[in-house]
Amino acid sequence: MAVAVICEFNPFHNGHKYILNRTKDLTDEPIIAIMSGSFTQRGEVAVTDKFTRAKIALQNGADLVIELPAFGAIACAERFAKTGVSIAKAFECVNYLAFGCENDNISDLYKLVEAKNNKKVNELVRKKMGEGDYYPRAFQNAVSQVYDAQTASVLKGSNNILGVEYISSLRNTDIKPLPIKRIAVEHDSKITNMEYASASYIRSIVRNCKNADQFMPCSEFDITHPSNLESAVLYKLRSMSADDIRILPEVGEGLENRFIDAVKQNVTVEGIIDAVKTKRYTRARIQRIIAAALLGVSDEFQKNDPMYARVLGFTALGATLLKTCRLPVVTSVAKAMDSFVGTAKKSLAIDIFATDIAALAFDKCKKTGTDYTVPIVKI
Numbered sequence: 001m002a003v004a005v006i007c008e009f010n011p012f013h014n015g016h017k018y019i020l021n022r023t024k025d026l027t028d029e030p031i032i033a034i035m036s037g038s039f040t041q042r043g044e045v046a047v048t049d050k051f052t053r054a055k056i057a058l059q060n061g062a063d064l065v066i067e068l069p070a071f072g073a074i075a076c077a078e079r080f081a082k083t084g085v086s087i088a089k090a091f092e093c094v095n096y097l098a099f100g101c102e103n104d105n106i107s108d109l110y111k112l113v114e115a116k117n118n119k120k121v122n123e124l125v126r127k128k129m130g131e132g133d134y135y136p137r138a139f140q141n142a143v144s145q146v147y148d149a150q151t152a153s154v155l156k157g158s159n160n161i162l163g164v165e166y167i168s169s170l171r172n173t174d175i176k177p178l179p180i181k182r183i184a185v186e187h188d189s190k191i192t193n194m195e196y197a198s199a200s201y202i203r204s205i206v207r208n209c210k211n212a213d214q215f216m217p218c219s220e221f222d223i224t225h226p227s228n229l230e231s232a233v234l235y236k237l238r239s240m241s242a243d244d245i246r247i248l249p250e251v252g253e254g255l256e257n258r259f260i261d262a263v264k265q266n267v268t269v270e271g272i273i274d275a276v277k278t279k280r281y282t283r284a285r286i287q288r289i290i291a292a293a294l295l296g297v298s299d300e301f302q303k304n305d306p307m308y309a310r311v312l313g314f315t316a317l318g319a320t321l322l323k324t325c326r327l328p329v330v331t332s333v334a335k336a337m338d339s340f341v342g343t344a345k346k347s348l349a350i351d352i353f354a355t356d357i358a359a360l361a362f363d364k365c366k367k368t369g370t371d372y373t374v375p376i377v378k379i
Contacts, residue, residue: 020061313377
């Protein structure tokens with residue numbers, strides 16, 4: 001049997017290593033990491049390439065690393081979780097889904113899954129969103145009214161929110177959720193604790209050429225900078241019509257018109273984001289929309305389930321787990337692109353394109369085609 005972990009490892013740090021080690025302590029089973037590739041759920045390019053992140057993960061507790069398809073990696077929490085869980089379900093050997101969270105009380109998390117399907121909660125959510133609020137806060141307020149403030153307070157943790165979505169996606173499966181309480185520092189915190197720091201803080205350090213060795217088991221890797229994609233993003237947005245933007249994920253209620261106006265009036269991506277975002281349309285949501293535009297991911301396409309399991313790396317034990325996968329296993333991108341058709345081929349093409357775009361984000365621009373040339377990492 002095995003445990004699945006849906007992750008980004010952006011970058012892989014000591015907190016991630018703790019979660020993998022704690023998971024193995026609790027289950028004594030190998031770990032399948034289902035990891036975002038070249039872009040992440042924030043709508044940003046990953047801090048370093050997916051092959052490097054896969055290698056570090058395999059050296060520090062993971063046994064098999066499968067790429068989370070780009071169309072799901074840049075999705076909202078619900079779709080991000082659904083995409084990852086779909087891959088986990090494809091492995092017959094997976095009996096647990098482990099995830100880091102601020103609150104590891106499984107009863108609290110299950111209560112919030114129940115709240116997601118509560119008619120009164122959803123009515124209050126619709127009302128608040130009609131007044132311009134954004135979903136996470138509207139949901140938290142509704143839970144507070146229908147249940148209690150203590151239950152609603154669990155939603156203050158970003159990883160708790162993802163945990164609720166994981167559990168919700170696991171319904172009607174035999175996979176059990178395994179919450180692992182985060183230690184030392186909170187998500188997105190700028191406060192460090194000995195050898196622990198949040199991934200966002202570590203990214204800010206390494207992107208400013210500062211030393212972050214104490215927070216990571218390995219810090220020897222090339223760094224991306226989102227600002228290096230500025231011209232590519234501006235070109236893409238300036239080439240799009242309102243109809244093009246309207247079909248992107250998370251766009252609604254005339255948001256495409258705000259985009260068109262913002263693109264006309266601003267000469268930086270940051271300026272566009274500031275002009276488009278509102279109380280309801282948060283910065284993270286706008287960044288995901290821009291990433292979807294850049295990669296060519298429509299709302300309709302993002303509704304798909306993964307159609308293959310792309311292998312980034314494995315240990316000797318991890319290699320044996322591939323035999324239990326019900327999806328086509330991709331170990332050669334070239335062969336897969338030759339054999340796939342339709343949606344599967346388009347999805348893999350987006351993954352490849354995402355890596356080629358991410359190659360522009362390094363200070364020393366990298367070549368295209370690394371999905372074809374970089375071998376599977378074997379530890």
